[in-house]
Amino acid sequence: MKRYFRSSCLVFLLCWLVLVSAAAAAERDFVVQGDIVYTPACGEAKILPQGYLVVKEGKVQGTYAELPAAYADLKKQDCRGQLIMPGFCDLHVHAAQYRQIGLGMDESLLTWLEKYTFPEEQKFSDPAYAERVYEDFAAELAKCGTTRAAVYGTIHRQSAEILAQKLAKRGLGAYVGKVNMDRNAPDYLCETSEASLAETEQFVHAPVWTDLVRPILTPRFAPSVTPKLLQDLGDLARRENLPVQTHLSENKGEIQWVAELFPTIRDYPQVYAHYGLYGTTPTLMAHCIHMDAAQIRDLVSHGVYPVFCPESNLNLTSGIMPVRRFLTAGAKVALGSDVGAGHDLFMPHVIVRAIQVSKVRAMEQPEEKALTLPEAFYLATKGGGSFFGKVGSFELGYDADLLIVRTPAALADRSVMERWQYFIYHGTPEDITARYVAGRYVR
Amino acid sequence: MKRYFRSSCLVFLLCWLVLVSAAAAAERDFVVQGDIVYTPACGEAKILPQGYLVVKEGKVQGTYAELPAAYADLKKQDCRGQLIMPGFCDLHVHAAQYRQIGLGMDESLLTWLEKYTFPEEQKFSDPAYAERVYEDFAAELAKCGTTRAAVYGTIHRQSAEILAQKLAKRGLGAYVGKVNMDRNAPDYLCETSEASLAETEQFVHAPVWTDLVRPILTPRFAPSVTPKLLQDLGDLARRENLPVQTHLSENKGEIQWVAELFPTIRDYPQVYAHYGLYGTTPTLMAHCIHMDAAQIRDLVSHGVYPVFCPESNLNLTSGIMPVRRFLTAGAKVALGSDVGAGHDLFMPHVIVRAIQVSKVRAMEQPEEKALTLPEAFYLATKGGGSFFGKVGSFELGYDADLLIVRTPAALADRSVMERWQYFIYHGTPEDITARYVAGRYVR
Structure with a gap:
C-alpha cells in the first residue's frame, strides 16, 4: 500500500511537472x-x-x-x-552608481571617485540600502528596454546577490559581478586578498542564480587588485569556467600607473592576459580607448569584447575610442552605458552618442568612417548580445x-x-x- | 446729450482698460x-x-x-x-524641420538637405500643414521648458506668420524669421529677389506681432542669397532696426563656397559685415565653428552672438566649435538646439552636449578648458536670454x-x-x- 502510494505520488508529481512546464512553455x-x-x-x-x-x-x-x-x-x-x-544589451553598467547619475560631472576623475563614487559604493555595505537602490535600478533598466546587461555591484557580496535577485525578479538577463578591490582603494572599500577571494567563491555559488542571471568575475581594474588576487581570480575563472569583466585603457594616467605597478609585464592588456583574465573565458573589457594596432590585433586574437562607452568617455574626458579600427580588425564590439560615469541607462541615447563620438573621430581621421545607425544598433543588440549566447x-x-x-x-x-x-x-x-x-x- | 453719452462711453472705456490691465498685472x-x-x-x-x-x-x-x-x-x-x-533660451531652431527630427543622420549634409530638409520645407507652402506642425512644435517647445527662442520658418510668409501666432498663443517669447533664398536652392524653394524682399517687408509688418513675439530677418546663409538681396536686407535691418539671424562658418566646404561666390570680400564674416548684416542691429550667427583668433576678435567687436549648436555639429560632422576661445575673447555665446540637424528641443540635453563637446576640444587643446555646468547653463539662460533683453x-x-x-x-x-x-x-x-x-x- 505504502509503496503504491509512493509511486502514485511520483507519477502525480511527474505529471504536474510536465503540465507546469508545458504551461510555462505555452506562455x-x-x-x-x-x-x-x-x-x-x-x-x-x-x-x-x-x-x-x-x-x-x-x-x-x-x-x-x-x-x-x-x-x-x-x-x-x-x-x-x-x-x-x-x-538592448548594455555591456557595462555600475548598478551601485545608479544614485549618483549626473552628479559631479565637472569634477576630474579622481575627485569624482573620491567625492561621489566611493562614498556611494560604501553605502552598499548595508543590504537594506541595496534592496532599495537595486529595486529602482532594475525597474529603470527594464523601463529603458535593456533586456540584457553586464552589471557591476560593489565589493559587498550580500548586496551583489540582492542585485542578482532584483534583476531576476524583473525577468531581465544579466551577468552580475561582486567587485574585487584589495589595494589602492579607500580603507572602507578595501578587502583583504583572502576575504575577497573567499567572498567571490561564495558569491558564484550563491543560491541566487537562474538561467538568465549568472555570475561574472569582476576585478575592478588592474591597479586596485594585487597580483596574487589577480592570479587567484584567473585560476577561479578557468576552474569554474566563469566569464570576466573589468576596465582597460580608459585614460593615459591609468595606463602609466599600470606600467608602474606591473613593471615586468609588457603592457596593460598583457597584465590581464598574464593572470588568465584576458579571453581565457568570455571577457568584457570596458573602454579600450588608448590602444594601438598591435594591441587591437591581440585583443581580437584573444576573443575579448571591447565595450565602447561613449557617454562616459565624454563625461570623464577620457578620449575618443577608435571604434572603426576595432570593427575593421574584427573585434566583437559591444556598447555600454557606464552609468554612473555615463548619465543615462536608455541605450538609444548611447547608440546616438556612439555615432556622434565616431563622427568626432572621423573629423580628424576621415579614413575611420563614422558609425551608421545600423552599425551602432547592431553593437547594442546582436553585437553585445552574443556575449549571452544567441541574443x-x-x-x-x-x-x-x-x-x-x-x-x-x-x-x-x-x-x-x-x-x-x-x-x-x-x-x-x-x-x-x-x-x-x-x-x-x-x- | 449725444456729447454726454460719448464722454461717458470714453470714461467707461478708460475705467475698463485700467481694470483689465490691473487684473492682468495682478495675475x-x-x-x-x-x-x-x-x-x-x-x-x-x-x-x-x-x-x-x-x-x-x-x-x-x-x-x-x-x-x-x-x-x-x-x-x-x-x-x-x-x-x-x-x-531655457534656444537661439537657433528650425521650426519647419520639426517633423524630420532624427531622420537621415547617417547621410552627408548635402544628401540630408536634398532628401529630407528641402522636401519637408516645401510642405510649408501649404498653410494648413504649417498650422498642424507649428502647433505641435510650439507645444513641445513649451513642454521642454524653452521660454524664448530664435526660430526659422521657411520662405513662405504666411506659414511663418502662423508660426509666430502659434508661439504667441502658447505665451512663449520668440524672434521668428521668414527665410530668404533667391539662389542656390531647389526651384521649388527659390524666390525671386524682388518677391523675397517684398514678402519680408510684408512679414515684418504683419498683424501678428506681440510684446513677446517679434520678427527677425533671416537670410538662410550667404550662398543662398544674392548680393543684391543681402544689400536690401541689410538696408531693411538698419531702416527698421530689425535683428538678424543666419548661419556662419559651419563647415569647410561652405567656407570655400562663400569665398568663390564673393571673391572680392576678405572672408565669410566680412560678407555679412559688407551688407550691414553683422552686428549693425542685434545679430545671431549660428555655428561659428571654423574661425581664427582675428575673426573671433572681429565678431566680438561687432557685438555679434555666436550660437553654439553642439548636437547639430556632431550629427553633421561639422567640427568642434572652440567655445572657450569665444568666451575668453568676450563673445556673447548662446546655445541652440538646431532642430532638425540637432535632434532634440530639450535644452538640458543641449547643455550636456555643449559640455561634452567642449571636453572633446579640451582633450586636444588642454588650454581650452571644458565648460562647466554653471557656464553652459548660463549660456542657455542669461547668455542667450540677453538677446531678448533682461531675460x-x-x-x-x-x-x-x-x-x-x-x-x-x-x-x-x-x-x-x-x-x-x-x-x-x-x-x-x-x-x-x-x-x-x-x-x-x-x-
Whole structure:
C-alpha cells in the first residue's frame, strides 16, 4: 500500500511537472505582428513591414511576411503600426552608481571617485540600502528596454546577490559581478586578498542564480587588485569556467600607473592576459580607448569584447575610442552605458552618442568612417548580445528578447526605417509599450 | 446729450482698460517658494534653498531667504522641494524641420538637405500643414521648458506668420524669421529677389506681432542669397532696426563656397559685415565653428552672438566649435538646439552636449578648458536670454521666465546643487511641473 502510494505520488508529481512546464512553455509561444526591424549583421538593417515574428518556447522561429499555416494556432498579438525590435544589451553598467547619475560631472576623475563614487559604493555595505537602490535600478533598466546587461555591484557580496535577485525578479538577463578591490582603494572599500577571494567563491555559488542571471568575475581594474588576487581570480575563472569583466585603457594616467605597478609585464592588456583574465573565458573589457594596432590585433586574437562607452568617455574626458579600427580588425564590439560615469541607462541615447563620438573621430581621421545607425544598433543588440549566447537578433533559435515601440501619430505615414531612426534619436522609454526576455513578458 | 453719452462711453472705456490691465498685472504678481538656482554670471551658480522669488508685473523683484513684509500680501505658491530656475533660451531652431527630427543622420549634409530638409520645407507652402506642425512644435517647445527662442520658418510668409501666432498663443517669447533664398536652392524653394524682399517687408509688418513675439530677418546663409538681396536686407535691418539671424562658418566646404561666390570680400564674416548684416542691429550667427583668433576678435567687436549648436555639429560632422576661445575673447555665446540637424528641443540635453563637446576640444587643446555646468547653463539662460533683453536670470527687473522642476523622491535628501545637476543630466520635460514667461503661466 505504502509503496503504491509512493509511486502514485511520483507519477502525480511527474505529471504536474510536465503540465507546469508545458504551461510555462505555452506562455512563451506566440506570434506578434508589427513593423519588424533588426540587424542580422553589423550595418545591415533588416526591415519587415507588418511582418510576423514567431516565438516558440521563448525562442525565435522566424520572421515572415505572411504567417505560415503551421503557426496559425499560436496566440497572436496585433502590434501593427508599432515597431518590433530586439531588446538592448548594455555591456557595462555600475548598478551601485545608479544614485549618483549626473552628479559631479565637472569634477576630474579622481575627485569624482573620491567625492561621489566611493562614498556611494560604501553605502552598499548595508543590504537594506541595496534592496532599495537595486529595486529602482532594475525597474529603470527594464523601463529603458535593456533586456540584457553586464552589471557591476560593489565589493559587498550580500548586496551583489540582492542585485542578482532584483534583476531576476524583473525577468531581465544579466551577468552580475561582486567587485574585487584589495589595494589602492579607500580603507572602507578595501578587502583583504583572502576575504575577497573567499567572498567571490561564495558569491558564484550563491543560491541566487537562474538561467538568465549568472555570475561574472569582476576585478575592478588592474591597479586596485594585487597580483596574487589577480592570479587567484584567473585560476577561479578557468576552474569554474566563469566569464570576466573589468576596465582597460580608459585614460593615459591609468595606463602609466599600470606600467608602474606591473613593471615586468609588457603592457596593460598583457597584465590581464598574464593572470588568465584576458579571453581565457568570455571577457568584457570596458573602454579600450588608448590602444594601438598591435594591441587591437591581440585583443581580437584573444576573443575579448571591447565595450565602447561613449557617454562616459565624454563625461570623464577620457578620449575618443577608435571604434572603426576595432570593427575593421574584427573585434566583437559591444556598447555600454557606464552609468554612473555615463548619465543615462536608455541605450538609444548611447547608440546616438556612439555615432556622434565616431563622427568626432572621423573629423580628424576621415579614413575611420563614422558609425551608421545600423552599425551602432547592431553593437547594442546582436553585437553585445552574443556575449549571452544567441541574443539580440530575430534569426532562428535566438532568444526572443524584444521590444514593442510606438510612433507618434504625426509620423504614422513615415517608412519603418524612418520611424526606427526617429525612435533611436528622439524616442523615450515611454515609447516602449512592451518588453520580452526569452519570450517572457517583462512586468 | 449725444456729447454726454460719448464722454461717458470714453470714461467707461478708460475705467475698463485700467481694470483689465490691473487684473492682468495682478495675475503676474506672485511669490514662489522653492529651491532657487540661477547663474547671474557665466560660471557662477547662485543657489537659494527654500528661497522666495518675488514677481511683480511679470518682472523679478528679487530673491530672498526670508519673504520681506512688503510682499506678504502677494499670492504665494509653495514649491518647496522643487527647483526654481530660469526658462531655457534656444537661439537657433528650425521650426519647419520639426517633423524630420532624427531622420537621415547617417547621410552627408548635402544628401540630408536634398532628401529630407528641402522636401519637408516645401510642405510649408501649404498653410494648413504649417498650422498642424507649428502647433505641435510650439507645444513641445513649451513642454521642454524653452521660454524664448530664435526660430526659422521657411520662405513662405504666411506659414511663418502662423508660426509666430502659434508661439504667441502658447505665451512663449520668440524672434521668428521668414527665410530668404533667391539662389542656390531647389526651384521649388527659390524666390525671386524682388518677391523675397517684398514678402519680408510684408512679414515684418504683419498683424501678428506681440510684446513677446517679434520678427527677425533671416537670410538662410550667404550662398543662398544674392548680393543684391543681402544689400536690401541689410538696408531693411538698419531702416527698421530689425535683428538678424543666419548661419556662419559651419563647415569647410561652405567656407570655400562663400569665398568663390564673393571673391572680392576678405572672408565669410566680412560678407555679412559688407551688407550691414553683422552686428549693425542685434545679430545671431549660428555655428561659428571654423574661425581664427582675428575673426573671433572681429565678431566680438561687432557685438555679434555666436550660437553654439553642439548636437547639430556632431550629427553633421561639422567640427568642434572652440567655445572657450569665444568666451575668453568676450563673445556673447548662446546655445541652440538646431532642430532638425540637432535632434532634440530639450535644452538640458543641449547643455550636456555643449559640455561634452567642449571636453572633446579640451582633450586636444588642454588650454581650452571644458565648460562647466554653471557656464553652459548660463549660456542657455542669461547668455542667450540677453538677446531678448533682461531675460534668463533672477536679478531685479528681469522678465520672470521660470520653470518649476521636481526631483525624484529618492533624491530628495540631496543638495540643491546636486538635484540641479541631476535634472540637467538625467531629467526629462515631464519633470517640469510649471513654466512662466514674463510672469505668465504657460499652458
